Amino acid sequence: MGILDDVVINAKSVAEAVGRKAGQIVDVSKLRVGVAEVNAEITKRYQTLGQYVYENSREALAADPEAMGKMAELDGLQEQLFAINKELTDKQNKTVCPTCGKHCSNTDVFCSTCGAKLISEPEPEPIPQEGGPNDEAAKAAAQGPEPSVGTMPPREFP
Numbered sequence: 001m002g003i004l005d006d007v008v009i010n011a012k013s014v015a016e017a018v019g020r021k022a023g024q025i026v027d028v029s030k031l032r033v034g035v036a037e038v039n040a041e042i043t044k045r046y047q048t049l050g051q052y053v054y055e056n057s058r059e060a061l062a063a064d065p066e067a068m069g070k071m072a073e074l075d076g077l078q079e080q081l082f083a084i085n086k087e088l089t090d091k092q093n094k095t096v097c098p099t100c101g102k103h104c105s106n107t108d109v110f111c112s113t114c115g116a117k118l119i120s121e122p123e124p125e126p127i128p129q130e131g132g133p134n135d136e137a138a139k140a141a142a143q144g145p146e147p148s149v150g151t152m153p154p155r156e157f158p
């Protein structure tokens with residue numbers, strides 16, 4: 001008799017033993033619930049661990065292209081989320097705190113949650129136009145008239 005036969009017989013006797021006890025001790029549906037619960041807990045822990053790694057282990061994983069790729073994917077989603085949130089709050093006359101991400105009123109100077117200064121909306125990057133007629137006008141507007149701060153008005157001689 002080979003090792004394999006032993007294994008088969010052992011498996012059979014275990015199965016028979018389980019079968020005998022079915023209904024007394026082993027409640028299959030209870031076990032299934034247990035499996036689902038533990039699985040959910042494992043998923044939650046993976047999530048927590050993943051978030052921890054994403055937030056704290058970037059430098060340690062810099063040489064791991066797979067990890068960095070996944071982090072870059074998350075970076076992209078974070079940016080997407082920020083952009084959608086910004087659009088949403090703009091439509092609601094609200095602003096997003098750049099520090100904690102909470103929604104604040106447009107008129108707030110400081111975040112009501114974390115106290116960070118709510119910087120006013122940054123100027124959008126000027127889109128370079130390819131030799132359009134607006135180029136010269138835009139340059140002129142950008143340069144504008146020199147501000148005469150601190151210069152003396154021309155003195156009038158009698």
Ligand SMILES: [Zn+2]
Pocket residue numbers: 097098099100101102111112113114115116
């Ligand atoms: Zn804040």
